[in-house]
Amino acid sequence: MFKKVLVAEDLDSISITVIQVLEDLKIPFIDHVKYCDDALIKIKKGIIDNEPYDLLISDLSFKSDHREINLASGEDLIGAVNEVQPAIKKIVFSIEDKSYRIKSLFNDFKINAYVSKGRNSINELKKAIERAYENEEKILSSDLSFSFTDKTLIEIESYDISILKLLAQGYTLENISNEFKANCILPNGTSSLEKRINKLKIYFKANNNVHLIAIAKDFGLV
Known part of the structure; x- marks a missing residue:
């Protein structure tokens, strides 16, 4: 199982749930941040210290506040992480359910799994983590019904x-x-x-x- 996981989530109630799932999976090192900028800093520090994270779990939406930021969204964070540590496994945990945006995350941002926040999201997230560790590709929570082989929107540039x-x-x-x-x-x-x-x-x-x-x-x- 993964040894070192970083959670990027700005809502405490959600991050507590995610951390509980990770603890149930006996992951020894779990880190949590509320800002995408902080997540990137931790990713870079892990690389420098030769103790890199092997999994990033991130939301897509982060509410703005008084703090000035460079990375405003989960897409921004994942794009920046891909530049410094492209091999890290990436799971998006979000309420977004638009097929085009989710497909873009897999195709353009090379995420490993997408889990929709909902009634059964805890079990879905746990399964996604386990499957990502087993190197499965394009893992999608069961409440999302679109197919990756569907040609819809493929021609849209x-x-x-x-x-x-x-x-x-x-x-x-x-x-x-x-x-x-x-x-x-x-x-x-x-x-x-x-x-x-x-x-x-x-x-x-x-x-x-x-x-x-x-x-x-x-x-x-x-």
């Missing part, structure tokens, strides 16, 4: 996500074009953007831009 997010913020076609030009994102012409938006409306079977944004929100894209 980060470029499309950027367009959808700006549309959701009320940007016009010209505004999006200017934003893309300012950030050197191609293609950025209004004609190209309009064609892309029309393609997205066909893909999602949306009647108009408002309908498109509503569907994108349902999928967790924006």
Whole structure:
């Protein structure tokens, strides 16, 4: 079983539950932080001391307060950890249930398991930890029903996500074009953007831009 585990969770009630699961699994060293920045510092220190953590369990959402931070979310933390210790096992423990976002965590952030917070989350988390230790891949709690082989959303690219997010913020076609030009994102012409938006409306079977944004929100894209 894992020897050294770091828990990144800002709610005491949740962290107590996670730590109890780890204690039940007889894990000898358990550490807990409430800030992603602190988690990264501990990960780096473990590497320097030649006593690295072998498992990170992290939430996705962290409430902001008076403290200035560099890493604001679980994605930010996992991305930063992957740069310094890519081999560490990573489990996300969150209420997020949008299939696109969860798939992105596996595909882009290389997490090992995703456990949804819910009625049976303690048992699900315990199983995920055990399976991650056995080197199983793409471990998903049983209350999440989507399939990794489902082709839905596979064709959606980060470029499309950027367009959808700006549309959701009320940007016009010209505004999006200017934003893309300012950030050197191609293609950025209004004609190209309009064609892309029309393609997205066909893909999602949306009647108009408002309908498109509503569907994108349902999928967790924006």
